[in-house]
Amino acid sequence: MANMREIRNRIKGIQDIMKITNAMYLISSSKLKKARKTLLATEPYFVKLQETIHDILFYAPHMHEIFFERREEIPEEDRKIGYLVITADKGLAGSYNHNVIKAAENEMAKHSSKNTMLFVVGQVGRQYFLRKGVTVDCEFLYTAQNPTMYRAREISETILQLFQTRQLDDVYLIYTKMVTPIKSEPVCTKILPLERRKFERRKAGALHAKFEPSPEVVMDRLVPNYLKGLIFGCMVESFSSEQNDRMIAMEAATKSAKEMLHDLDLMYNRARQGAITQEITEVAAGAKALKKQKKS
Amino acid sequence: MAKTFLLEIIASDRVFFTGQCESLIFPGMDGEHGILANHERTVTCIDAGELKYKIDGEWFYAAVSDGYAEVSGDHVVIIADTVEKPEEIDVKRAEEAKIRAEERLRQKQSIMEYYHTQVALNKAMNRLKVNQRHLK
DSSP states (O other): OHHHHHHHHHHHHHHHHHHHHHHHHHHHHHHHHHHHHHHHHHHHHHHHHHHHHHHHHHHOOOOOGGOOOTTTSSSSGGGOEEEEOOOSSSOOOTTTTHHHHHHHHHHHHOOOOSSSEEEEEHHHHHHHHHHHHHOOOTTTTOOOSSHHHHHHHHHHHHHHHHTTTTTTTTTEEEEEEEETTTEEEEEEEEEOOOOHHHHHHHHOOOOOOOSSSSSHHHHHHHHHHHHHHHHHHHHHHHHHHHHHHHHHHHHHHHHHHHHHHHHHHHHHHHHHHHHHHHHHHHHHHHHHHHHHHHHH | OOOOEEEEEEEEEEEEEEEEEEEEEETTTTEEEETTTTTTEEEEOSSSEEEEEETTTTEEEEOSSSEEEEEEETTTEEEEEEOOOOGGOHHHHHHHHHHHHHHHHOOOOOOOHHHHHHHHHHHHHHHHHHHHHHHO
């Protein structure tokens, strides 16, 4: 049986860590409240944005726009593929970072191309991929905390610029979607080039919509705007999932710390009782021996 | 009563307005666009400016920033970064933003920065304009 001092040290250690996990739980739950509020406010925008772009691409006439270039002449292994991965700035968020990183790695494994370029939002993913030796854009430094429209615009501009100058041929976005308040999962979507849905329209027999002043001009403005909104929505959703996962992880940690403390408490009491019993036996034995000595 | 259509105005941080409306005027890239019910299916962009819509004969105004509009017969969706009512505009903040942008325009900048500043200046001036026109 472990001795009393060892157990006491252990209990103290666990209590200290529990204080931290509990504090982190409180912090992340208050942050989550804020993040949820923005998520709820942004959700209609995010949903509508995707719906309308879906519609617009459905009704768009044929045009030569760089955003639609599929660049099929470039063979699979030479394609320059960019991944925009949204991770957290800090760890200790349960499996949040792990899931996103794993999704990104799976996605990268699907393509035979070696020209991949990663754009990572958040420090955890950045450090991970740098250690792994994957090409990460070094100047792409953005925090995942409190997403703003401003940051989303900068990110989308960087990516669009690389796409337009043919430094990227395909761009994927990997982020964490909040399915329900207790469940989140990583999602990967292709953001560039845009898929035109010409064939579906022909089948439906729908006519082109009018683009004012001209389809090209509208698309030139609309696509950056759409991308900015999309990235903003994804960042908001990821941030909310991150806080949620962290809250759950910290709650679990606090709970298991409490269980451990309970067990250790029992063990400590047993050890203490054992020590007392032993002392009594020793004293009693000593007294008996003394008595025997006097008699003889 | 005039024929109405469903209008949805959605900003990045909230749903600004949804409901039936008789007439809508928004700032496009090449001037103002007016929309009535049964309009042709159209997609167009919105510049920063003043947007107005008519319900039961009464006009409502708002300041919008960049975005786009999808018009299809009896349904119009406007998606913009920000949409604000005249009384919601923070005049002090807009004025500060305007001064900041003007100052930055005097500095040497890259083309990208120049565009950003211009957009910022545009937004600030539009906010001030809409606020002044409808609150005084």
